[in-house]
Amino acid sequence: MTGATEEQAAPRGRRSTTGRERILQAAAELFAARGFAATSTRDIAQRAGIRQPSLYAHFALKSDILCELLVETLRPPFEYAAKLRDDPELTARDRLIRFLDFDIRGLFAGRRAVAVLSVLPEVRGEEFGEAHRLRRELRELYGRLIGDVLEQAGKPAGEDSLRSITAIAFTLVEGINLRRYEDLRLDADRTVRDTTAAILRILEV
Amino acid sequence: MTGATEEQAAPRGRRSTTGRERILQAAAELFAARGFAATSTRDIAQRAGIRQPSLYAHFALKSDILCELLVETLRPPFEYAAKLRDDPELTARDRLIRFLDFDIRGLFAGRRAVAVLSVLPEVRGEEFGEAHRLRRELRELYGRLIGDVLEQAGKPAGEDSLRSITAIAFTLVEGINLRRYEDLRLDADRTVRDTTAAILRILEV
DNA sequence: GTCTATACTGTGATAGAC
DNA sequence: GTCTATCACAGTATAGAC
Numbered sequence: 214m215t216g217a218t219e220e221q222a223a224p225r226g227r228r229s230t231t232g233r234e235r236i237l238q239a240a241a242e243l244f245a246a247r248g249f250a251a252t253s254t255r256d257i258a259q260r261a262g263i264r265q266p267s268l269y270a271h272f273a274l275k276s277d278i279l280c281e282l283l284v285e286t287l288r289p290p291f292e293y294a295a296k297l298r299d300d301p302e303l304t305a306r307d308r309l310i311r312f313l314d315f316d317i318r319g320l321f322a323g324r325r326a327v328a329v330l331s332v333l334p335e336v337r338g339e340e341f342g343e344a345h346r347l348r349r350e351l352r353e354l355y356g357r358l359i360g361d362v363l364e365q366a367g368k369p370a371g372e373d374s375l376r377s378i379t380a381i382a383f384t385l386v387e388g389i390n391l392r393r394y395e396d397l398r399l400d401a402d403r404t405v406r407d408t409t410a411a412i413l414r415i416l417e418v
Numbered sequence: 419m420t421g422a423t424e425e426q427a428a429p430r431g432r433r434s435t436t437g438r439e440r441i442l443q444a445a446a447e448l449f450a451a452r453g454f455a456a457t458s459t460r461d462i463a464q465r466a467g468i469r470q471p472s473l474y475a476h477f478a479l480k481s482d483i484l485c486e487l488l489v490e491t492l493r494p495p496f497e498y499a500a501k502l503r504d505d506p507e508l509t510a511r512d513r514l515i516r517f518l519d520f521d522i523r524g525l526f527a528g529r530r531a532v533a534v535l536s537v538l539p540e541v542r543g544e545e546f547g548e549a550h551r552l553r554r555e556l557r558e559l560y561g562r563l564i565g566d567v568l569e570q571a572g573k574p575a576g577e578d579s580l581r582s583i584t585a586i587a588f589t590l591v592e593g594i595n596l597r598r599y600e601d602l603r604l605d606a607d608r609t610v611r612d613t614t615a616a617i618l619r620i621l622e623v
Numbered sequence: 624g625t626c627t628a629t630a631c632t633g634t635g636a637t638a639g640a641c
Numbered sequence: 642g643t644c645t646a647t648c649a650c651a652g653t654a655t656a657g658a659c
Binding site for chain 3 (some may be wrong): 264267
Binding site (some may be wrong): 253255266274275 | 656
């Protein structure tokens with residue numbers, strides 16, 4: 214019924230989820246494995262256990278499926294950042310460390326692997342505008358967190374310098390998705406630790 | 419004659435290049451801008467100023483075009499590394515710095531932007547096996563360069579630790595391609611400088 | 624909300640003349 | 642080595658019954 218004819222294992226015990234959820238889950242796995250353009254609506258439907266036209270009872274366009282996945286996976290970091298802001302006990306450095314922990318673990322959990330697709334050539338159109346805006350905001354959030362750390366460490370960075378450092382840190386975090394493509398055994402704890410250490414060294418704090 | 423109906427500017431004065439070259443150039447631009455699966459052979463032909471079936475006088479398959487681009491752009495760093503090895507005056511640290519300079523500038527020149535595609539989901543098949551092998555070798559080359567630096571600095575890294583540091587450095591370099599997608603004005607000199615500085619800080623040398 | 628049937632378009636690739 | 646013509650098929654999306 215789940216009909217996974219692919220080399221990939223069939224979906225894990227998720228039979229009980231709703232139709233729309235199954236579609237999102239199936240699409241997330243396929244998009245991450247093959248990319249957006251190379252994944253057909255038939256592939257998605259088959260993996261979700263329905264017929265291809267039934268997708269359109271849930272989504273008006275194929276691109277809407279990906280857009281929803283991207284937006285859904287980009288949102289949690291913002292809520293977590295808001296929580297961090299409400300804790301005045303934390304130093305800027307601790308906030309950055311906790312945020313990195315949360316965000317990187319998010320990459321390892323659930324569907325977050327698709328998020329990397331938002332930067333790829335095939336996902337540039339205005340159909341994905343909302344996802345792109347969210348991603349830009351996430352990078353700006355990183356910029357503020359890093360700026361605060363540098364300031365509290367007594368070496369505030371200029372605008373240009375901060376942008377460059379932020380880009381590098383953001384690249385490191387997003388790059389984790391690409392590394393997971395190549396090495397599915399990549400360990401979350403280890404990656405959190407190493408990536409955080411690398412970023413703190415770059416900041417020299 | 420060059421028939422660029424797209425939003426992109428028409429190919430710069432390259433009318434004199436051979437047919438095969440024009441195809442590669444056109445394909446490189448389109449693949450980088452839209453991805454592999456989302457670029458049709460008709461798009462490539464139009465940009466190259468020929469008709470779609472004429473492509474097949476030069477390449478047997480669409481995927482062969484991308485594979486050749488990837489291989490061609492991944493090769494120069496190996497030749498450069500060989501040159502560096504022949505200069506015994508250089509410290510390991512200087513070799514790494516020069517190699518980064520060469521490789522990162524390569525990302526800014528010519529068609530190298532396609533190289534990033536080799537890690538993407540849509541380019542995973544065995545059609546691209548040669549490109550993947552080369553890319554793996556490039557990462558191993560980075561690993562050796564970094565290992566030498568750490569050793570010469572008196573703090574040799576264990577295998578695991580070296581692999582992790584190498585992955586992070588390699589991610590930073592490849593990530594430059596993604597950053598260029600988002601900001602076409604990204605400056606080569608600046609990027610070389612900042613990326614090199616970040617990597618050296620991560621190595622703490 | 625799922626199905627069958629199908630419209631319509633775009634795709635990679637081939638045949639064969641010049 | 643380029644062209645025109647075309648094949649065979651896969652693609653997204655829609656119509657309409659249940």
